[in-house]
Amino acid sequence: MRQPAHGGNLAWAAALAGCPPDAILDFSASISPLGPPNSAIAAILSQLGNLKHYPDPNYSELRLALSHFHQLPPEWILPGNGSAELLTLIGRELAQLAATTLITPAFGDYYRTLAAYNANVLECPLSLVTGHWSLFIDKGQRTNDKGLLLNNPHNPTGKIFSRDSILPYLEQFALVVVDEAFMDFVPPNEEQSLIPVVQEYPNLVILRSLTKFYSLPGLRLGYAIAHPDCLAKWQRWRDPWPVNTLAAAAAIAALQDTEFQQQTWAWLPPARNQLFQGLAEIPGLQPQISAANFLLVESEESTSQLQHQLLKYHQILIRDCLSFKELGDRFFRVAVREESDNQRLLTALNSVLSGK
Numbered sequence: 001m002r003q004p005a006h007g008g009n010l011a012w013a014a015a016l017a018g019c020p021p022d023a024i025l026d027f028s029a030s031i032s033p034l035g036p037p038n039s040a041i042a043a044i045l046s047q048l049g050n051l052k053h054y055p056d057p058n059y060s061e062l063r064l065a066l067s068h069f070h071q072l073p074p075e076w077i078l079p080g081n082g083s084a085e086l087l088t089l090i091g092r093e094l095a096q097l098a099a100t101t102l103i104t105p106a107f108g109d110y111y112r113t114l115a116a117y118n119a120n121v122l123e124c125p126l127s128l129v130t131g132h133w134s135l136f137i138d139k140g141q142r143t144n145d146k147g148l149l150l151n152n153p154h155n156p157t158g159k160i161f162s163r164d165s166i167l168p169y170l171e172q173f174a175l176v177v178v179d180e181a182f183m184d185f186v187p188p189n190e191e192q193s194l195i196p197v198v199q200e201y202p203n204l205v206i207l208r209s210l211t212k213f214y215s216l217p218g219l220r221l222g223y224a225i226a227h228p229d230c231l232a233k234w235q236r237w238r239d240p241w242p243v244n245t246l247a248a249a250a251a252i253a254a255l256q257d258t259e260f261q262q263q264t265w266a267w268l269p270p271a272r273n274q275l276f277q278g279l280a281e282i283p284g285l286q287p288q289i290s291a292a293n294f295l296l297v298e299s300e301e302s303t304s305q306l307q308h309q310l311l312k313y314h315q316i317l318i319r320d321c322l323s324f325k326e327l328g329d330r331f332f333r334v335a336v337r338e339e340s341d342n343q344r345l346l347t348a349l350n351s352v353l354s355g356k
Contacts, residue, residue: 294333
C-alpha cells in the first residue's frame with residue numbers, strides 16, 4: 001500500500017500497525033476531537049427520508065445559512081463537495097493567468113490542481129526567522145498578470161498572517177486565493193479572515209471548510225466566497241448536485257450551533273499549549289507556535305521512521321511531512337486532541353525516542 005499524501009489514511013496505518021483501523025489513534029488528520037456536534041447528527045437523521053429526492057441544485061437554504069453566518073449576500077457564496085472540489089475550479093481559473101505564486105511549503109492539493117491545468121507555478125518560500133515564519137514576496141516583481149495562492153492559518157506551519165499583511169497583495173495580483181480552512185479554530189477576537197473585505201475586491205477568493213472544525217470530513221463540505229460573476233462561471237463548469245442532502249442539513253445545523261463553537265474556542269488554546277509544552281520537553285523535538293489545531297514539529301530523528309515505530313508499538317499515527325519537499329524527513333505534524341490522547345502521544349514519543 002502506497003505511502004499516503006494526506007493525513008487520516010487509517011487503512012494504510014492499520015496495515016502497517018497490524019491492527020483494525022478503529023484501533024488507531026489518529027494525530028495525522030487535523031480534525032477536532034469534539035465533534036461531530038449533536039445538532040449536526042440530529043439534522044442528518046431528520047433528512048434520511050429525503051434521500052429519495054435530489055438536492056436543491058441552488059442550495060438556497062445552505063447559502064442563506066452561510067450568508068447569515070458571514071453577513072454576506074447569498075450570491076457571494078458557493079457550496080462545494082469539500083473545499084477540494086472548489087480548489088479544482090480555482091486551479092482552472094489560475095491556469096489562465098501568466099503564473100501563480102504559491103506560498104511554500106504548500107498543501108499538496110495546490111500542486112495537484114495547478115498541475116491538472118498546466119498552470120505555471122512560481123514558488124515563494126516562507127522563511128523561518130527567529131522561530132517565526134514570515135511571508136516574503138519581492139514587492140518589485142510584476143504581479144498584475146499573476147495569481148497568488150496561500151492558506152491562512154498556514155498549513156503545515158500553523159502560522160497566522162495578519163489581515164493587513166495580505167491586503168497589499170490584493171492590489172498587486174490579478175487573483176488572490178486565500179484558503180481559510182483552519183480559520184474557524186481562531187477565536188473571533190483574534191481571527192484574521194479576509195471575509196469582511198471580500199466585497200471590496202473582485203479579485204479575491206476565499207475558501208472555507210466545514211469539515212475540520214465540526215469533525216465532518218466524511219461528508220465533504222466546503223464553500224467559496226467570491227464575486228458572484230466568478231462563482232456563476234464556476235457553477236457552469238462543474239457537475240450538478242455536488243453537495244448531498246445530508247451534508248447540507250448538517251452544515252445548516254452546525255452553523256447555528258453557537259454552544260459547540262464556544263466550546264471549541266475554549267478547549268483549543270489550553271489543549272494546544274499542553275501538547276506544545278510536552279513536545280518541547282522531549283529531547284530532539286522542537287514544536288512551532290501555531291494558531292491552528294495542529295503543531296508542526298522539527299525532529300533530530302527521521303520522522304518517517306518515528307511514524308512507523310509509533311504505529312507498530314503504540315498504534316498512533318502522526319503526519320509525516322515527506323509531501324512537503326521543503327520539510328522532508330525532519331518534520332512531522334500532529335493534530336491537537338483531548339488531554340488524555342495528547343498525553344498518550346507524549347508518552348509514546350518519549351518511549352520511542354529514548355529507545356525504551
